[in-house]
Amino acid sequence: MNKSENSGKKENLSKKEVEKRKQQKQREKQEKKEERLANSKKGKSLEDMMAYIDEDGNITSTPPDPNKKREVNLEDIQIGVARKQEEEPASLIRTGVVTFFNESKGYGFIKDQRTQESIFVHVNGLLDRVRENSRVTFEVEMGHKGPNAVRVKLTK
Structure with a gap:
């Protein structure tokens, strides 16, 4: 076997490896796609997807208790940062x-x-x-x- 034949085998071998890796990546991609489809949220009801905010401002999956409802004055709601009081x-x-x-x-x-x-x-x-x-x-x-x-x- 001369030198040129030996380098040709190495090239073929690396091409085979590249092809194997390419196929492995395609398989992994397909598996991930199937997993995403299986775990997708499609088909859930609106109630299952609903989120609520409790009296402390935390997100929860349970609806609020109507007995804990309290009225808020619109003038009491402050949007933004409070103005700094001028110091003497x-x-x-x-x-x-x-x-x-x-x-x-x-x-x-x-x-x-x-x-x-x-x-x-x-x-x-x-x-x-x-x-x-x-x-x-x-x-x-x-x-x-x-x-x-x-x-x-x-x-x-």
Whole structure:
């Protein structure tokens, strides 16, 4: 047997394998199709397909109890997110301590006394010159990366 004959047998062998795999996939596909047809929901009654929502908002297959029915005022139904109540201007002013401030780079952080969160402060938001451990009052505005302290003043 020379080299060309040997490579021809390998090709034939792989072609046979490819054909076997192709037939196996077709059989599997046919079996899946038959299984889907057997488990299909066709032929079920409307009542079997019906779903209900109970008083807690959960989906259930049992119809609701008419004795638990309660009337709802249309004005009480709220669609969407509730509007945020405007805070009083006095409650917007917070107090805190400067925990870090880099004068050469022009930024730092203030620890809010009420929430204990660390809030970013930029030199542009300062009304007075601050250093680390300075007690300050400030307001918070949302920036691109989170809350920023603005209108920062030293407390006396």
